[in-house]
Structures are given as C-alpha cells and as structure tokens.
Amino acid sequence: MKLTVLASAVLAIALGSASAYSDEVKVGALMGITGPLANFIPPILNAARLAEKDVNDGGGILGGEKFTLVVVDGQAAAQPSVDAASKLVNLENVAAIMGGLSSGATIASANAVSIPNGVLQVSPTSTSPAMTDMEDNDFLFRIVPSDNYQGQVLAKMVLEEQLSKVAVAYVNNDYGVGIAGTFKAAYESMGGTVTAFEKHEDKKNSYRGELATMASSGAEALVVIAYAGGSGAKIVKQSLENGFFDRFVGTDGLRDDLLIEQIGAEALATTFFSAPTSPDDNPVGEIFHTRFDEEFGEGSDKPFVDQSYDATMLIALAIEKAGTTDRSKVRDALREVANAPGEEVGPGDWKKAVALLADGKDINYEGVSGSHEFDNNGDVAGFIGKFVVDGDSYKQIAIFK
C-alpha cells in the first residue's frame, strides 16, 4: 500500500514537471561531477549557470522561451559519458550539448552519441589532438586549443627552466596519450631528453613501482600528465615520500586546488604548470569575473570557468541565430555567430545580440576566454598560461599565444 502511494506520488511529480517544462529550450551539460575531475566542477558548472541566467534575464531564447541546462554526470570517463549523453539526446531531447570535460569523455560521447544523432557538441575543456581529425560531420567543436599547441609550449617552458632531462608519467586515456606524445616530440626536437616515458592506469593506489623505475633514469624532474583527482596527486605524493623526484611539471589536469590541499604548498614551490587560459588584456574578462564572484561568492579564477561560460553562451547564440532547435541548423549557425565578420557581442550582451539577430545582422561573439574563431576542424587558436602555486591556489606568471 505504502509503495503504491509512493509510486503514484513519483508519477505525479514526473508528469507535473513534464507539463511545466514544455515551453523551453533544453541544452545538455555533460559534466564529470563525480570521478577524477570532481574538484574542478563546481565553478565550471556555476559559469554555465551564469550563462543560462544571462539568457533568461535578457528575455529568454527563441522569442521568450526559457533556456534550460540539463546537467548530467559522465564521471569524466568514456562509458558513463556515453550513457549520460545518450540520456540527453534521446530522453531530454536537447538541442545541443555543452561538454564533456575530459577528452576521453568527449571523444567517446561524440563518437557514440552526438555524431550519429547529429547533435552539436561544444567542449569547453577537451584538449586532445585526436579530436582535430575526427570524422565528426562538423558536429564537434571545442573552445580550448589542441594539445598539439600546449605540448609545444610546455616543452618550451621546461627548457626555459633549464631542465634538459625529464621523465614523463602520463595517464592512459585520450588526454594523457595526446599531450604526452606532442610534448615528447616537441621537447626532443628542441634538444631535451626524455629519460623515461611511462603510461599508467588511473585510480590505482600505488604508483611506487613505476616511479622507482623512472627515478633511476637520471631525470631532473617528473612531468606529470594526469588528473590530480585521478592519479596525479598520488604520483606527486608518493614521489616526494620516497624521494624519487622533488621537482614536478604539470599540465592543466594537475592544476587542481586538490593537489595543494593534499601535498601542501611548500613542497610544490618549484613546480610549474601549463594550462589553457584567457587573454590577459581582455576588459570583458574583468567585468565577467566580478559578476561571477558577486553571483557565487568566489571561484572566478578557477580553471575553465571562462571557457564553460563561453561554450554555453555560444550554443545559446547559435540556437537563437538558427531560430529553431533543429539540431543541424543549430550546428550550421555556430560558426556564423562565433566567427568574424559581424558586429561584436560579448558576455552579458544577450539582449543586444538578440536584437541584432532580429534585424538580420551578422554577429561575432568575442568571449571571456578568447575570440573563438573556429577553423574547419572545429578547433580554435588560444592561449596557454604558465602557472605556479600561490598559497592555496595558483597564479599565472606568463602567457603564450
């Protein structure tokens, strides 16, 4: 009896919500809420929420409809991301997908779900070089530069720090394999020596074996290409404990506040990180960050906040430009709103953009994290920053374009 009451209550809620939400435009947000990227997520999700709010506060989308983000958890892993994306496409019937975050999640969900179903997918963070040449019918975009570029910049940074022999520990997924390969090629062509190049599996408890082997290779520092919440923090911790390495070089996946929490800032004083970043002389950036902190209290300086806002905003603009939620029309509209020429609109200019589009004018979104001019592969040029530990977070000390 109790069960019947409960079941009917659940059913009532489900039906009720279904009818309340008929006049809205849904966009999926494929996030890695649990898993190795969990610590990155709250500010990234807040940024997407801010874009959602900007659209709705600016009068809504497609003539006043509500713009709604449907957030799902892909656990920053391939299979769960495929499941989550297929829920977005088949059950929630979203117009487009913002995400995934890790390259492995993005590539798997695009291959299995977005591309076959013809759904536009814009990743704010996935950097794997493998995405450039995917057969994606032009449905897959990203707004961070490919690791072809980050690998070269990282190689340059490492050599500038007088490190000519390094060992590389990289995680066995699309992200790790991609950037490790481009880093190794660039570093060796610039005259550096990679003394050990070892792939490892995420989520293990001990990496001491691999690290011991790498430590005996005569490297001056260890390049850690892994997510801090997956294996990165454990690798750094076990290296320090056993005296394998005392100097580390990290990429965007390692630049997580979690690393400092677990290791302590002192031991990381000589460590530096490369990561995609936003242009430093961008006035709209400052305004955006102030707005973000007013809304959520803190977090505007966290990784990939800018990119997440831009990706969500670009999707909203593409839908508005297409004038419909028809998925391939939305895809076709994305380049038109993102690329020059056109009247420039920025973050928070939703009303202006809608008015311009209504007048039949061309627009060009210039975002917080860059100007986002997509090439034929759906890639953008961008900026890579060099970061060091500063207190319990990170600060950027150089920028490469």
Place this chain on the structure above:
Amino acid sequence: MIEFINFYLIPGITLGSIYALGAVGVSMIFGILRFAHFAHGDLMTVGAYGALSAVWVLGVSPWLAMPFAIGFAVIAALCCDRMFYKPLRDLPTIYTVIASFGVALILRSLIQVLWGTESQVYSSGFQKPLVYFDTIRIASRHVQIISATIVITVALHLFLTYSRAGRCMRAVADDASLARVAGIDTDNIIRWTWVIGAALAAVAGVFVGLDTDVHTNLGWNMLLPMFAAALLGGIGKPLGAITGGLIIGVVEECVSYPFFGESLLSPSYKSAVAFVIMIALLLFRPQGLFRGRLL
C-alpha cells in the same frame, strides 16, 4: 632486489590487505546469503566517509575514528538488508543481486549528497617513510595497515573457530538447510554476517583513505579485485578471502617489476591482472584455493 621489496612488494601487501578485508564480507555474504553483493564496495566508501566525519568534527586521528566508520557501515548494511534484501530473500537470488546494484547506486548518491563529490584526505601533507637497516623503506601507515590486518585476521580466525556464532556461520555457509534442521537461527546468523562483513569493509575503506584519499568511487573501484579475491579463496571461506586478497594485491603490484630487465607487463595493464586470475581460476579450479562452495 631491495627496490622490489620497497616499491613493489610492500605496496602490494598493503593493497592486498585492503582487498582481503573487503573480500571477507563478499565471500561470507556469498556463502551464507547466496548472492553476489555488488554494494559491498560502497559499504567501504560509507565507512571511509564515516571516519572522515569523525576526523572533521572531533579532530581525532583516523584510527580513533574507526568505531565511527564501523558504526556507519554496519547501520547502513543492516538497514539495506532489512529494506531491500530481506523482502527478496525467498525469490531467486538474481533479484537480490540486481537489487544490490541499486543499493550500490543509492549509497553512492547519498554519500555524494551528504559529503560532496570532491576527494578528501584525512590529513594533508606527506611523510618520509621509515628506514630499517638503511635499505628497507616502509611508510608508517603501511606498517600500521599491514599489522592491523594481521590482528584482524587472527581475531576473525578465533571467532570463527571458537565462538558459537562463528561456528554457526561456517555451518550455514557449508550447508544452509542442514544447519536450519540442526536448529540454527539463520536470521541471527545473517545479522552477524552483515555486521562482520560491513565492519571489515569499513576498516578497509578507512585504510584506502589513509593510504591515498577518500572519494565517492573509492569502494566501487575496488569491487572487481575483491570479488576475484573471494573466488580465489573459495566462496564462504573468510580466511580464503584474506589469502586471495593478498595474492591479488601482491601480484597486481609486482607484475610490472622489471624482473628480466624489461617490465613483465606495462603498468597500464595492472587492473587486468585481477580479471585474468579470476578467469583462470573459474576455468581450472572453480572451488577456489580453500575449497569453497561451487557457484
């Protein structure tokens, strides 16, 4: 050689101890309740977070927080049994197996709601390992984990051999209907099974947190090697599960040692080891090392 002991064998024994404690519960539940309990990894997670709360609120060390870990996990296990498994007990066991998948998701989601999805540590920073005879380096937490596992194993053995409840448990695991005919209160035995299984899982969960970090997929990630350990030892044989856990942990860590100059196996294939052992065992010795029940 000394490198092998320091960086492969000792971490392997530590990992094996954790698998072992988790596998005891899996094996006993499999033996007594006759179903594969897929929520067992998440009971570990519940334990780890129980201890984390005590560490946060009371500011004690994770070792003193152990009773909280055990308390959380035991209560969770008994509630789940009462609410989800007991009503299904007379149906074919596949219903309970599937229900345990659901319970695993419920537990994990509750943890994510209550404690958040970020990974946490009991204490931050790192410690230099202890050095013995100038050569053996072992982290103090590994000494603690391994010795605690030895103590628990001895206690478990004494309990199963000499206490009435322990003997009844073994009887039910060997032949449930015969045990019932002999007048054993099976409901009581089932309760004991959950209490012991969940308590050991909680201890294992805290050990994982001590060794690395506490996160919401902590137990789920270890489920497969724990099942492999339970099968290896023989279903329904707690001491077999401990042996199985140690073997799987040690083998998993040691396969990547460069015995002949080259690594035997690339470290990225470590996780496959538990699978391979499990498949080989099911093919060649399905009753396990300690002659457990056949599936």
